[in-house]
Amino acid sequence: MSDTPLNRALAQADANLQGSLDRFFDLLRIPSISTDPAYKPQCLAAAEWLVEELSGLGFEASIRPTPGQPMVVAHQIMPTGPHVLFYGHYDVQPVDPLSEWEADPFSPRMVPAPNGDTHIVARGASDDKGQLLTFVEACRAWRAANGGLPMSVSFLLEGEEEAGSKNLGPFLDATQEELRADIVLVCDTDMWDATTPSIALMLRGLCGVEVEIEAASRDLHSGVYGGPSRNPLQVLTTMLAAMRGEDGRVLLDGFYDDVDELPEAIREQWARLPFDGESFLADVGLSVPAGEAGRSIQEQTWSRPTFEINGITGGYSGVGFKTVIPAKASAKVSFRLVGRQDPDKIVQAFRAHVAAHLPGDCKAKVTVHSASRPTIVSSDNPYLEPALAALSEEWQTEAARGANGGSIPVINEFKNRLGMDALLVGFARVDNRVHSPNEKYDLSSFSKGIRSWVRILAALSD
Template identity: 55%
Template structure:
């Protein structure tokens, strides 16, 4: 405990200097999607590599077909300790529309936002402020005796453009990147005082259908009522995908869907989450989906089926009395637990075929799929991280789910066979991807202390 106290004291002592280092990184306009900022991305990568080298890491900037990666390694002071791989990204979103920023997006400063001190700049929360919390935790360890775990760090520069260079980089450097556990800081807190660990990410299946009836568009006065209208077929298929209680009707759809552990379910029920307020913010009031599930459970831990687009026939101004030859729809499924993406896609295709007349055809277009990911609730790493965060924030961390996906976590699991601890300190109101992005000063300062506690807990 004396050693941990020294590390935390060093983080507190370094606060002003740490903020200055973050400001240096935030001043670099590392917008990955725009080729005009390629040199800035190189500069951000070099800045991080130099920072890590200065701490004693063996670091390098690795070229890719796109923006460069930063890879660094450092050993602990003891043997037989865990090896962790920390991931973050240094690239940022464009700042448009520039006119909506109150100040220069790349002139970071601390100001009060809604009465709370915050760092304002593009990338402050997503993801430069987040990744620097980990760097500052490592710095404090290095300045007080050394790291408690073997640490590798991977910073990429294309996360905001879909990480096109990442799969090849992981494949080519698999042995160097392999660790016992991955750490990701691109997530958030429950609220300003309550930390969170994201334990679940939903998977995804994306399907498009094109239903063809007649061999050409038809006059509705001559053929209406006798010829099949493919829009009617697609509408019926969509309507049949859910029953009256909001459950999804594909055969075998719920195979592999697991119930929450009782303690996690109880924690979620006790959270200050207002269903009416959540829906009210988008102008709704009546929850959809499975009627026997809470809204929070629906968006964090239940599978879904949604129609993302439907079209066919005449959609211009005025009217046109036509029976279209074709009608189309795009459908997405969010998956949880052990649901199998391939089986879900095949069940959907069978479901569609069963609802077509024998003289109609359907074309299926797959837009990909990936399984859900979850860190087992019995994981020792998870339990140690929970205790570490509670020690720093004096509140039990929320075991959160995520309705979306973090592709790198899937890559770590599938390609490197590693589980991931997802611990972040962003807030819902950080305005990521929007003008006036911010990161609470407390998130930055206590985030560094939190990572120090987590690293120490993992090594005990």
């Protein structure tokens, strides 16, 4: 292997893997749950840990307070090369249900995997602490091997991504000039499969809504009032059932008006890449695709919009039985959006649907909890091809132009507020149990993720 800055940095990353893992475990031990105010001190501790690590790597790093959890901002400006801004988040989801964890969620452990890999199990291992640290450790390897970075690098590490990022927009507005760079790098997505890296070119938008139906002035005895009295649970479920047809299509008026067909070039590449739809469903105990008829599972999860019921509340659901007609019932539902779909337009159509299916003696309240537009990364992005080539070289297979069925609202925030495009490079696997008990990150994701970022930094600096 020739003695080049890139090869020296790769060798350094390999030699220092145990130190990288030690730091990874240190960060995982901090229960930085942003949605629970009781964990605010722990969120601050995670931010302080990151500032200390980045400062030790020569970054000008600091904690920036917000009305919620603090931001971490760091800069290391070099005399040559482009300027990249890396975004990640140090906060994690709550651990409930705790009884389903095989060990303490904040005591990370190494678990041998059947395929010969090793699972690093802890809350936040994949989302997003492992992903975040792959880039930090790549910067560490470059600096240790070559005395500095190959380009200017800034960090923006958020502490309330899992709580809705409500303070991110105002913070970006206040720091536009400081944070503006040539490209944003985001490591919060999946690989195509266990051995094929990818860059996500499409992210679905998200619209989260709660609808509440109210009828009688109090809960009623179903023997005395059953029959003539409106049942909010029945009204609600009938209303929601009318949202989808038997063919899986969403029946909301105008729902597909702004949905574009998948470009043929992307469809052809997806068809060439290994993907077993039956196994994808079988891994979670399912076998029959329930989305739009005539669409592949890839399309259903990545490039088509959806409507899902996420939870229903009403009446009695405790131990035993209680014959009650509830006075109120509510449901939380979500729409994943694609193409040019506008979340405000979808909410308006949903309100109209609720009103059209609301019988007498009932009142309805619709509350919007989240709304973000879909994201499309342009194939003309000048950093896309070098990054794909770097990934292909590291993994020794063609990197995919992929997509992600989830939503990362911050991508549109960077575009709209700072005028910056993003590259979405992630090393998570689809079976990482993100947001679920026993969340894990594969050791190969961590080690090869570090090496991948080392290569991408070299490629972008050229």
